[in-house]
Amino acid sequence: MRRPPEPGVVLRRRLAQTGEVIATLAVIFFVAFPLVWMILAAFKNQIDVYSTRLLFTPILSNFRAIFADPILLGSHVWVSALVSFLTVAITIPLAAAASYVLARHRFRGRDTLFLLILITQFVPAVVVAIPFFTLFRTLNLIDTPWALIIVYLSFTLPYAIWMLRGFFDALPVEIEEASFIDGCNELQTLRHVTLPLVMPGLLVAAVFAFISAWNEFFFALILTRSNSLTLPVAIQTISGPRGPMWEQVAAAGMLVMVPILIMSLFIRKYFVEGITVGAVK
């Protein structure tokens, strides 16, 4: 028979539990508060945004304002979307084909090739930026979406190959071998067996490529002037005489942030792993 614990023990346990809850709440505050505060600011008027009161009357006019003004965000949403989608659309098929071969075929130099692709992830963007800047000047590609798409491939492609190879490696070879025995050739097997099985991987790689293109700032700053600014660069133009117009910056920030947060929720399972592959860029 268990004796009831002594009152002192109970108290100590209660205190410890309370302490744990407070600590967790502190973590939640640390992680979520900057996001919440920015999101709230997007719904504030010019007076409320400069106050730290929690109560205010939410408004939607900031979103109207950033879309109404043509030099603000209206067109840049499209540039951002176009650049990100095309980057993904080019990256994924090329990466899928390459990583399939790297995972399934054996040939001399395969591991070296793979290592070289990994190493490209360590190349700092500034090194790449200087030659592209001069090249695009000569080709008159500065301030076009194409310049950004080409440069973005320099990090999305090696990174997608890396990620997808992992997904191909995780598939048991036997499934494909069974398909060969049934008389399919390699391309048929790839199309009807392997690719459908690796679909989650393609989706995850696509989301990561999208996020990195959508959030990218450095290249967009250098390679665009006015016509093809992406959202992260265009946000800088939202400033008045006293610095950024915070209520509009926050509204634009939500446009940048919300699609990405939703996507990251979808691929939550792969998030950490994916970032450790790609974060070095």
Next chain:
Amino acid sequence: MEVPRTTPELVAEPVPRAAPAAAHRPWRPQSSGLRWLMLGPALLVILATVIYPLVTSFITSFRDWRLINSPTPGPYVGVSNYTRAFTDAGFLNSLGVSGLYTLISVTLTLLTGLAIALILAKPTPLNVFARTLLIFPFAVAPILKGYSWRFMLNPEYGVYAKMIGEVFPPLKGYVWLGHEFSALVSIAMSEIWGWAPLFALMFIGALGAIPAETTEAAKMDGATSFQIFRRITLPLLAPVIYIVALLKIISAFKMFDQVAIMTGGGPGDSTQTLYYFVYQVAFRNLDLGYASAVSYLLVAIMAVIATFYVRTLMRGD
């Protein structure tokens, strides 16, 4: 324990696939034509977007090329762009800034991440809810990290500045981005906020792999919580800590976005990181030869860190 795929062991020695133990029929098709057809496009793009600029940049780093004077590259000047860097106060300053920034941000991110992981280690419902939030900050665009911290640290209306002022009255109205050291720390804060939750996620994964019997047995033997942490938890976390530290060090040396948004390199040149310095030289001063040389010095620094790191890790195994 789940180790991410970029572990340096993988770099040093690619994992042997398909253990030969299985005696079943080997993988059949090995059409080399198809192989290069499928690899080719990706390799061409990597060649064009990574290798081409790397080589061009390297060549440019030995030339004098100021875009203001001439649209075409000037004469070769040997290593003078490199030697110039080491007498250039601006470069030396940015080297110091990047070093200090890396030290601050890596240390604080690791400590914060570890603290979050230990707090959320127990799978209570509240903790599990908190864990789902951890993936968000990293996904936020770096410029938004910069904007939100700049907003919240503003001495007049920033909510964090006000909170700090309430708790430590001497800091009331302190201009966080207006003083050399605190500006650098503020930039680091935006990155700590972005990265520490991610680290915590990885640490939680590793903590979950520690068998409960180990810590219980230690407790029975009279070990204090600190001893358990020091002798059991920390050594088991060490491989993960190494990996995330490498990622963070490399990312810290690439700090650019928040500097551009929060301080523009100031006050003075106190937050002028290496990346920002190269940006200034290349795209403001348009001194492409010198900028290429400095960017290659950055490559060299990263190569040293990566190599040193891989060695340390391999010795640890």
